[in-house]
Amino acid sequence: MGPRRKKIWIDLDNSPHVPFFSPIIDELKKRNYSVVLTARDAYQVCELAELFHLTYKRIGHHYGKNKLLKVYGTVARAFQLLSFVMRERPQLAVAHGSRSQIVVSSILGVPSLSIFDYEFTQSLGFIKPTWQMAPDVFASANGNGLLTYPGIKEDVYAPRFQPDDAIACQLGLRDGDIVVTVRPPANEAHYHNPNSDVLFEAAMEFLGQSPETKIVLLPRNNRQAASLRKSWSHLFSSGKVMIPEHAVDGLNLIWHSDLVISGGGTMNREAAALGVPVYSIFRGKIGAVDRYLAENGRLVLIESAEDVPVKIMLTRRNKVANHETGNSASLTKIVDTIASLMR
Secondary structure, eight states: OOOOOOEEEEEEOSTTHHHHHHHHHHHHHHTTOEEEEEEEESTTHHHHHHHTTOOOEEEEEOOOSOHHHHHHHHHHHHHHHHHHHHHHOOSEEEESSOHHHHHHHHHHTOOEEEEOSOTTSOOOTTOOOSEEEEEGGGGGGGGGTOEEESSOGGGGTGGGOOOOTHHHHHTTOOTTOEEEEEEOOOTTSTTOOHHHHHHHHHHHHHHHTOTTEEEEEOOSSHHHHHHHHHHTHHHHHTTSEEOOSSOOOHHHHHHTOSEEEESSHHHHHHHHHHTOOEEEOOOSOOOHHHHHHHHTTSOEEOOSTTHHHHHOOOOOOOOOOOSOOSOOHHHHHHHHHHHHHHO
């Protein structure tokens, strides 16, 4: 019997983590590492993990928007994770900002790598990961020992994307439609700014007045979906707005859209990575990545309700793939870094 393969524990805490870690997991397995996954039952994480054919252990769930409940939820999930981690005995814990993983790793003494791409998230104070990694637009922080990778998080998996036209039929999209994918603000997140809701309502009113638009709404959970159906019932009844019945491949939906309007960072950056026109209605603190994309003309920041009809351009785009599929420098650097930490 050969030596036991070194084991890495990856925690999928939010829906964007599924497409992000999928190619990382593939590359780590090619290098003969064993990878075990846990997934929080929130924001369609588990449904997306199954869509990506990932094998995982479902542990914990979302506790709502109340700040005290969020703290309780982080601690409660950490204790739920303890038995799994003690049984699996990984040599390294990796996640994209999973607070529960950081707590467990600290308790058990497991070295941890926390990857992030938004500098204004709330930390756990004195409990910190062993290493932190971020896009190299955070280079000014390198003096503090921050590990970096080139590009943005979405560059890790966007180069592997291949369009699948079946989604148009599944969602009832027609050739004559101007397809607009809309991601509402994360109104249960700690960073939520109510001004984002104002911009979302202005955008929906604007889109609803255009006879050619077909709006695909991607709510963050069932509570938000129910609220949207109630608030915009006239647009749902007319067929102008729809919510997919099941989790969809976000990149594929974005690719088949003419533009994207989003109150969340990941979908904005995914559109930017694919070259799809994207408008941000996020009104929290603008992070370094979004500032970088806006300054380079890859993202338009909507800052007021008056901006909506002026800045948002409702035009069809030429959906022709213009990128080669394969691995990216971002993916290679992250996997190389994980491998070096395992040594």
